Amino acid sequence: MLTPILHAIFSSLDTLPPQERRLGEHILKSPSSVIHTGITELASTCQISPSTVTRFCKSFHFKGFPDFKMKLASEIANKPLDNQYQDIIAGNDLHKIVQAMEANHLASITDTTRLLDMNQLQLAVEKLCHAKRIDLYGVATSSVIAQDFYQKLIRIGKNCTAFADSHMQITSASGLGNNDVALAISYSGETPETIDALKCAKDSGAITISLTKYGNSTLASLADISLFSSSLEEGMRRGDMTSRIAQLHVIDILFTGMVSMNFKDFIPKLEASYQNVQTYRKTTGGS
Numbered sequence: 001m002l003t004p005i006l007h008a009i010f011s012s013l014d015t016l017p018p019q020e021r022r023l024g025e026h027i028l029k030s031p032s033s034v035i036h037t038g039i040t041e042l043a044s045t046c047q048i049s050p051s052t053v054t055r056f057c058k059s060f061h062f063k064g065f066p067d068f069k070m071k072l073a074s075e076i077a078n079k080p081l082d083n084q085y086q087d088i089i090a091g092n093d094l095h096k097i098v099q100a101m102e103a104n105h106l107a108s109i110t111d112t113t114r115l116l117d118m119n120q121l122q123l124a125v126e127k128l129c130h131a132k133r134i135d136l137y138g139v140a141t142s143s144v145i146a147q148d149f150y151q152k153l154i155r156i157g158k159n160c161t162a163f164a165d166s167h168m169q170i171t172s173a174s175g176l177g178n179n180d181v182a183l184a185i186s187y188s189g190e191t192p193e194t195i196d197a198l199k200c201a202k203d204s205g206a207i208t209i210s211l212t213k214y215g216n217s218t219l220a221s222l223a224d225i226s227l228f229s230s231s232l233e234e235g236m237r238r239g240d241m242t243s244r245i246a247q248l249h250v251i252d253i254l255f256t257g258m259v260s261m262n263f264k265d266f267i268p269k270l271e272a273s274y275q276n277v278q279t280y281r282k283t284t285g286g287s
Helices: 004-015 018-029 031-035 039-048 050-060 064-079 093-115 118-130 141-155 167-172 194-203 218-222 243-259 264-279
Strands: 132-137 182-183 207-213 225-227
Touching: 004 018, 004 064, 004 093, 018 031, 018 039, 018 050, 031 064, 039 050, 050 064, 050 093, 050 264, 064 093, 093 225, 093 243, 118 182, 118 207, 118 243, 132 141, 132 167, 132 194, 141 182, 141 243, 167 194, 182 194, 194 207, 194 218, 207 218, 207 243, 218 225, 225 243, 243 264
Parallel strands: 132 182, 182 207, 207 225
Antiparallel strands: none
C-alpha cells in the first residue's frame, strides 16, 4: 500500500507537466532509492533540471527536496505492514466490521498526524486565536466538520459563522476584513462552492486556511495556510468515513491548540458555557 505522500503523487500524475510526471513515476518506482539520492543525481536520472525537482517538491507543499526526502523517509520507516484500509463487503460478519472500522479510523488518524506541518499548524492556531471573526466553509460531509468546529468555537466566545448554504457563505465572506479568518474544508480540495467562498474571503482581506486531503488541489493552492488530512480513502462505498475522522482529528488539534495558547481567556468561557447549559437546559418529562 502506498504511503500518503506516494499516494498523493500517484493521484496527481495525470495533471503534472511531462517533466514532473517523469520524476513522479521514478519516485513511485523506487522511493527508497530517492531518499539516498542528491538532487543533481536525481535530476540527471530523470533527464530534468534540479529546478524542476524543487518545483515538484513545492507543488506538493514541501519546502524543497531535502524536506521532501526527510518526510518520505519518515513515512517509509514508520509505515506499518498491515496498514490497509478495508472497504465494505457484502455479508461481512459484524465482528469483522467492528475490527475494520477500528483499523480504518486508527490508520486515518496516524496517516494524518504524519502529514501535519507543525509550522503551518502553529500559524493556523495563532491566526484563529487572534481573529476578530471566523468564517467556516464546507458542503456535504465537510459542512458537518465545519459545524463541529463552529459549536466548539462559540463555547469559547469566538465570533464565528458556519453556513451550509453556499450563497450565505459568499454573503458572509463579503463582510470579512484584515482581522478575520476564513477556514475552508473540502476533502478533494476541488469543491466549487467552497473554492468560491474562500476566494471571496481572500479578496475581502481575510487570512485564509484550507483543510483538504494531502496533495495538489485548487483550495490548498489558494489558501494562505494549508492543512492536510490523510488522502488514502478511495471508493464510493466508504461514505467518507475515514476522511471525516481525519478532518475531525485536525479540527480537534486546532481547537485544543487554541485553548492551550489562550488558556486564561478561553477556559473560563468554556466552563461558563457548560454551567449555563446545565442551569438553563429544560428537562422533558416522559409519560
